[in-house]
Amino acid sequence: MKTYFKKILTQIQFNRKKQQSFLEDLASLLSDGVSLKEAIGMVETISHGHTKQIATTMSKTLAEGQSMVNGLTYWFPTTIVEIIRAGESSGTLTETLRSAAKALDQQSHVTTHLLSSLIYPTIVLTLALIMLVIIKNTVLENFSSIKPLSEWPRQGISLYHLAVFIEYGWWALLSFLILISCMIHQFFTNYTGNYRQKIDSYPLMSFYRDTVAARFMQLLGLLINNGIIVKKALQILSFEAEPYLAWHIMMMEYRLSGGIDNIAEVLDTQLLKSDELLRLKIISKGKGFAATLIKLGEQSNQRNQQVAITVGRIAGGIILVLGASVAADIIFGIYAIGSALAR
Template identity: 25%
Template sequence: MFFSLKVWWAKKVFSEKRGEIYNAINAQISDAGGRRVETLPEMFGSWAKRSSEREESIALVYKAIEQRLRSGKMFSSALQGFIPGDEALLINAGEASNRLSDALTSAITSQKATAEMSGAVSGAMFQPMFNFLGWVVSSVCLGKWLWPELMSSFTEEYWPSWALPLIHFDMWLAGNWFLMFLGFIALPLYYYSLENWTGRFRQVIDKIPPYSMYRDKTASGLLVILAGLIKSGLTVDEALKRIASSSMCTPYLLWHVNIMMRRMRKDADNAIKMFQTGLFSQQIIDRLADSLRTRSPDEALSEMGEKSLSDVVAIVKKSAQFANGICMVLLGLLFAYSVAAQMIGAQEAGSNFMSKSMRV
């Protein structure tokens, strides 16, 4: 048990440091000086020894990679299980074309862009979820303890009509609180659907947060990988085939990639139509169209994945912020409605009750 935890922690540390490791390897293999350059097994062996002497858990990963390399495995295969599939795909293509340095540069770019986009998208998705959960819990508490007592004092006739729907909902939810556990079932289903749900109806849902945020992140990641594979010497068609057969390709991404490949074979001259599968936002499609007017598809994708990457990341972050803003406004309105029912609604009910009592 303890060893399993140690291995898990070692993988986590390696994953966080992989950008530095790529840079260190890149510096070695691109060295044009006269000194002897270490081989990859030697590098990982040295790192394993140094980390082991310091009693650092990451030594386990370094040692495992060294052993795989010495057994004859390719570098990308030796890294399997320790890095994301998209980065392994880039490194594999770079090895095959003898452009490992370019592949490592692309992997560094992918790692940085993915981290930046994932942080923005995850924050935009989780904050509304937690706030919504807070609203549901507060509704159950109000429906169980506050509203029954107030409704026993002031019957429905005294309450303003706009407050009654909330009161009825809160009391119904308190009486059926076990339905909240459906949320614990719905959440895993939602995460499963992100990567596995495909089809025409998914294209419609992809326009609505939080699915739109996942779509934009996936689309931008695909651009980065395509650019890296093209830089390693592959054509667009070859790069798409490589992605489709890789472990990084989820059913959702595969559905879009298959459409792209079919359209490319059917009408290679109309490159922009190939990308209009619903995966890329209109802003990214427009940027691609502008680039395709003066460049080949290979050059356009390479340019989008490298020179315009910061703009693409900014588009994804802006989209995530906008979606987050919409969700927060809606939740804010729900909380405001609840507070208004407690303060203004209850005050009106009390005033109406007193007025009727005085008339009697």
Template identity: 25%
Template sequence: MNIFYYKATDRLGKPIEGNLEAPDYQNAVAQLRGLNYFPIQVSDNQPDKNFSIKRPLQINGLRNKISAKDLVSITQQLATLVDSGITLDKSLSILVDLVEKSQAKEILTKVHKKVHAGSSFADALAEFPKVFSKLYINMIRAGEAGGTLAPSLNSVASFLEKSEELKANIKSAMIYPAILTSVGGFAILVLFTVVIPRFSKLFDELGAALPLPTKIMLFLSTFITNHWLAIIMVFILLVAGFIFYLKQKKGRLHWDGIVLGLPLFGSLAQKIEVSRFSRTMATLLSSGVAILGALNITQAILNNRMIAATMGQLRQGLKEGNGLSKPLQQTGVFPPLAIHMIAIGEETGTLDKMLTKVANTYDREVERSIKQLISLIEPFMILSMA
């Protein structure tokens, strides 16, 4: 009998670590599953005494080494192989040969070894929490349990693809305002530090009385020129203070609440989060993940902490038998259209499909809102610089 050291979580997500006796690795994993634990790592090598499961796992220094685009491609290829009737073990072996990037190949090789040794696919993926998200792992786990691994892989790939598409649309739409802001800011800086000081000497020589706007411009120019180092230091301190403020739980919650209340920007942030919430829930539910578990995963994915905080209210409503639409309405942060569509999905028994429609609807709304916002920002910025 060998002693195996393990790191695992129970069904509530509480971290557990310890050791057990087993003849081999497969038997050790089976014993942990028999205890209703989800193995994260099982090894016959004793871990360092300072190691704690509560700290982020370092898997040979591999952190976020697979890009979102590559992850989508890998997932789609694996889904195709599994759907063709090839065993998961063989599919992973083929996939390792197909992948070109060394980082991805190394991670997939380790995953394949775990699966080949008897570990479940989800448990093998859980060894790389910085590469495979909780959503990814839980959907794979649900697919394995229900015998629908290929559809689950396709759903994950579709979700990742849609998420990246939304991010790309937002980034591409903000490129022009960012360039305009940078060029405008540089032009104003040159104006105050180079052009206006030259006019200042001319005005001094003339000795004529100057209007108030001109005096203000000259004062600002002199102040910036003489105190530029102090201005930079103050700016750096303000940025650092703001970052520190956002890293605090209460600070982030307060700021996200302010964002939701802003004209134009608040509506856009709400639509983005509604789309993200709906697509995540739809993907998880269609893969067989229980609705309470799906809410827990979705809460971690949402960027706006104010909206994420309402997930606790949704869980309580579900436990009381109120469904999803009624608690959503009570939160006051979800738009009526989304709530109405979700209510129809609950009544017709097609909640996952209706959530997908909600996500698609608000994806289009996000694109429309971004275009509208840019059309308003552009003349405002030009007018401000003028």
């Protein structure tokens, strides 16, 4: 657990923009004909800080005869590592480095919008809760010395108990929210089966599936476009894939081994949307199949980004309403208690 949080902290320090720049520089060197070992050595020589540490780690990894991508696992998100691993395994490293850099740029764009939607409402709610605790320890405690809590109006009692919970139980609430977030993440990345397919059909619940499908289509299209046959491409993508994606790939491989020659039908495991599959079936025999896969993946990514931004705005609105509700409860609660004391 300690290592996990340390990894998260490291990736926050070596943020998306720095990660993107690192991959773009490496891709540029490779496209100019520089060997991978020399490119990493050049980055190591001219860089400093985290970038130099990453290049040093990659150099050591290559010197030990390991895969280059093993030197990135500590510094980059798992999804980005998967993209680069697929490129290294298929001999399309330069293209996949650019694809990974583009994915990081998109993630950075979404993160910026989410933060702008959530920061202000979160500050408002936090200040309202802090104010509630301060008022409880000053005004409400003085009121309780004048009149017992049991004789207060219901609104005043509720306000007092809420303040007590926030003052002494905030850590439990925060821990609960973190636990729920971890459980949701584990569920979506690991749970598979027929019932999971039903869950994926519901709005919002399908967001994880759509995100995985977009990345899968882009990578598969990239591999096929570079001459990798479908069977080999699926094997590459299944390597160290999360259980959810690995399950879908396993079903695709089963359909492929069963003699289905239409690639679109092979991909029909309910990972891709029906309209995407229909379009792929139409052009499955043509030369533009790989390009269409990549384009569909990009379009799906754009839709997913918009969904994430919209959900962030809705969540920000809900948090803002909660903050306003706490402020209103403070005002009406104190008024109700004051009226009771005046009688």
